[in-house]
Amino acid sequence: MQEQKFHYATVTEAITKLKEQGYTHEFSLEGDHLKAGAETFQVKEFEIVDLYRYEGPSDPADEAIVYALASTDGIKGTLVTGYGISTDEATIETLKNLHYKYQQGQQ
Numbered sequence: 001m002q003e004q005k006f007h008y009a010t011v012t013e014a015i016t017k018l019k020e021q022g023y024t025h026e027f028s029l030e031g032d033h034l035k036a037g038a039e040t041f042q043v044k045e046f047e048i049v050d051l052y053r054y055e056g057p058s059d060p061a062d063e064a065i066v067y068a069l070a071s072t073d074g075i076k077g078t079l080v081t082g083y084g085i086s087t088d089e090a091t092i093e094t095l096k097n098l099h100y101k102y103q104q105g106q107q
Helices: 011-020 089-106
Strands: 025-030 033-036 039-042 046-054 064-071 076-082
Touching (some): 011 046, 011 064, 025 089, 046 089
Parallel strands (some): 025 076
Antiparallel strands (some): 046 064, 064 076
């Protein structure tokens, strides 16, 4: 597995640095779609370019993952999720599929 190129100290720093690299959309995940403001995108058109994991010092609720996502059309943005997110099954499956594509690309 490929090592991450950078590790940022905080979630905020990661998002700031990724924006500087062109990851300007701030995505939220709704089922099998990504939303950025009023725009909706098909998740299947995106791949994880990189991801950064953060663990809270004492509270598991502070755990988060920052994803750098890019589409085949050149749309780039970030998605932040919690580790133990309690969400619907479609969202969980979508994240699993994104991770699977990412892991296949790392081999």
